[in-house]
Amino acid sequence: xxTVTQSQPEMxxxxxxxxxxxxxxxTSENNYYLFWYKQPPSRQMILVIRxxxxxxxxxxxxxxxxxxxxxAKSFSLKISDSQLGxxxxxxxxxxxxxxxxxxxTFGKGTLLTVNP
Amino acid sequence: ETGVTQSPTHLIKTRxxxxxxxxxxxxxxxxxxxxxxxxxxGPQFIFQYYREEENGRGNFPPRFSGLQFPNxxxxxNVNALELDDSALYLCASSRDRASNEQYFGPGTRLTVT
Numbered sequence: 001x002x003t004v005t006q007s008q009p010e011m012x013x014x015x016x017x018x019x020x021x022x023x024x025x026x027t028s029e030n031n032y033y034l035f036w037y038k039q040p041p042s043r044q045m046i047l048v049i050r051x052x053x054x055x056x057x058x059x060x061x062x063x064x065x066x067x068x069x070x071x072a073k074s075f076s077l078k079i080s081d082s083q084l085g086x087x088x089x090x091x092x093x094x095x096x097x098x099x100x101x102x103x104x105t106f107g108k109g110t111l112l113t114v115n116p
Numbered sequence: 117e118t119g120v121t122q123s124p125t126h127l128i129k130t131r132x133x134x135x136x137x138x139x140x141x142x143x144x145x146x147x148x149x150x151x152x153x154x155x156x157x158g159p160q161f162i163f164q165y166y167r168e169e170e171n172g173r174g175n176f177p178p179r180f181s182g183l184q185f186p187n188x189x190x191x192x193n194v195n196a197l198e199l200d201d202s203a204l205y206l207c208a209s210s211r212d213r214a215s216n217e218q219y220f221g222p223g224t225r226l227t228v229t
């Protein structure tokens with residue numbers, strides 16, 4: 001079974017600065033996807049960024065980028081130029097790319113607070 | 117394009133009762149997944165429905181059951197409610213069961229007293 005570990009329950013950062021959230025995972029599969037989801041107080045889970053395991057290039061989406069280290073099974077999220085609206089729970093998630101059931105396995109989350 | 121919607125927003129039930137939660141998938145999506153998110157935890161996969169059939173199930177007892185309708189909307193039913201069933205229940209839809217992109221609804225907060 002796959003597991004996802006987020007070792008930082010809480011993080012804080014000053015507005016406009018950069019912060020990195022950590023995530024490690026465990027799997028024996030070779031074909032999979034990794035995700036970072038954001039869950040603000042409104043509770044809606046929003047996809048931030050996605051990485052296909054077969055791609056060596058790290059995914060980027062505007063101010064959000066990942067550092068994907070496949071051998072180390074590490075998938076960290078870097079948020080540049082942090083904004084107050086980035087305050088939320090951030091969840092790292094894994095999805096197996098094979099088979100017929102594409103379920104997400106989530107970590108416990110990191111609460112990020114952006115301070116003015 | 118309408119996003120994923122869930123109803124009701126909040127619900128309070130008594131232990132032993134039964135509850136039905138509803139989810140309307142995003143337009144063009146035929147797959148719905150349900151997740152349970154306990155307070156302070158990440159979501160846990162309950163089950164997935166694809167074209168009205170269950171397509172995978174997580175580690176949840178049989179009193180958690182579901183349905184998917186021809187319009188791809190879905191219901192989650194929980195019988196014999198327990199206090200530990202108190203959680204946020206999230207529904208996510210995807211274009212197809214093989215799609216790796218899941219779009220979440222706002223969730224239903226269930227409180228069991």
